[in-house]
Amino acid sequence: MKFTKMHGLGNNYILFNQLDSPVNVLREKDYPELSRILSDVNFGIGSDGIILVSSSEKADFKMRIFNEDGSEAKNCGNGLRCVAKFLYDNLYTKIPNFTIETLSGVVWVEVEVDKNTTVEYVTVDMGKPKLLKGMIPMVGDPFVSAINEPYTFGETEYKLTCLSMGNPHAILFSDNVHEVPLEEIGPIIEHSRFFPDRVNVGIVHVKNRAEIDYRVWERGSGITMACGTGACASVVAAALNNLLDINQAILVHLPGGDLTIRWDERGSVCMRGKASYICHGELDKHFRLKEY
Numbered sequence: 001m002k003f004t005k006m007h008g009l010g011n012n013y014i015l016f017n018q019l020d021s022p023v024n025v026l027r028e029k030d031y032p033e034l035s036r037i038l039s040d041v042n043f044g045i046g047s048d049g050i051i052l053v054s055s056s057e058k059a060d061f062k063m064r065i066f067n068e069d070g071s072e073a074k075n076c077g078n079g080l081r082c083v084a085k086f087l088y089d090n091l092y093t094k095i096p097n098f099t100i101e102t103l104s105g106v107v108w109v110e111v112e113v114d115k116n117t118t119v120e121y122v123t124v125d126m127g128k129p130k131l132l133k134g135m136i137p138m139v140g141d142p143f144v145s146a147i148n149e150p151y152t153f154g155e156t157e158y159k160l161t162c163l164s165m166g167n168p169h170a171i172l173f174s175d176n177v178h179e180v181p182l183e184e185i186g187p188i189i190e191h192s193r194f195f196p197d198r199v200n201v202g203i204v205h206v207k208n209r210a211e212i213d214y215r216v217w218e219r220g221s222g223i224t225m226a227c228g229t230g231a232c233a234s235v236v237a238a239a240l241n242n243l244l245d246i247n248q249a250i251l252v253h254l255p256g257g258d259l260t261i262r263w264d265e266r267g268s269v270c271m272r273g274k275a276s277y278i279c280h281g282e283l284d285k286h287f288r289l290k291e292y
């Protein structure tokens with residue numbers, strides 16, 4: 001089983017290309033375990049999860065993503081940019097814009113190549129944010145949204161703005177993204193009773209009306225260097241709290257680098273950023289690295 005390890009701003013995934021092999025050596029029930037084993041930084045390869053790329057009946061290609069803990073997510077912004085780069089660089093498409101099916105729907109991507117004609121930047125139309133509690137999902141009236149609503153965790157109250165970008169995000173605002181102990185409150189909020197499917201937790205500092213800082217605790221993976229859907233969710237959350245001017249490109253600073261996000265309130269959220277290779281390799285039938 002050949003793999004390619006890639007990252008989008010340090011958010012790193014082990015990608016399995018299932019486009020060429022009609023006989024899939026992996027079975028559906030193997031994926032969660034494979035993700036847990038390979039993601040382990042001490043005994044595996046080390047990653048935030050695995051990504052499967054295959055053909056689709058609804059779009060040009062299909063992507064599935066499993067977190068480090070083996071849970072399957074419906075969407076992954078950084079993963080989509082990696083998959084788009086992989087597909088174009090490896091000549092699975094010669095057209096710079098194409099569609100990818102995810103479990104949360106079909107997205108449109110566009111690649112920009114550098115002077116070596118390999119993909120440098122990818123823009124993804126991440127679709128419309130889902131703002132109603134029932135669609136996130138979170139507890140409470142399913143037909144209202146959670147904008148700067150107080151929630152208590154233990155002794156501490158946090159004001160959360162929650163929405164789904166295909167996967168659920170809870171955003172809280174702070175004057176400094178490093179001031180809030182994300183390692184402590186991330187898992188508490190992720191597993192709290194307010195979010196039946198758990199949640200990704202983000203801290204946002206609004207620097208000015210076109211620029212934010214963002215740190216994330218990812219559902220199923222913990223602290224990561226970046227989260228694409230989370231960056232989109234942060235911009236939407238800040239706009240809903242009237243802290244940003246929408247209909248313009250917002251610069252999002254993440255620990256692993258920058259993304260540009262644009263949300264037209266009537267429509268989709270568009271994300272533009274880089275994707276990169278880390279290494280290629282091969283696994284044996286016990287999911288261990290093949291040595292050469």
Ligand SMILES: N[C@@H](CCC[C@H](N)C(=O)O)C(=O)O
Pocket residue numbers: 011065067072073074075076077078079167168200218219220221224226227228229230
């Ligand atoms: N890092 C991703 C999101 C991956 C899935 C997430 N942890 C979840 O379970 O919802 C991104 O770039 O969007």
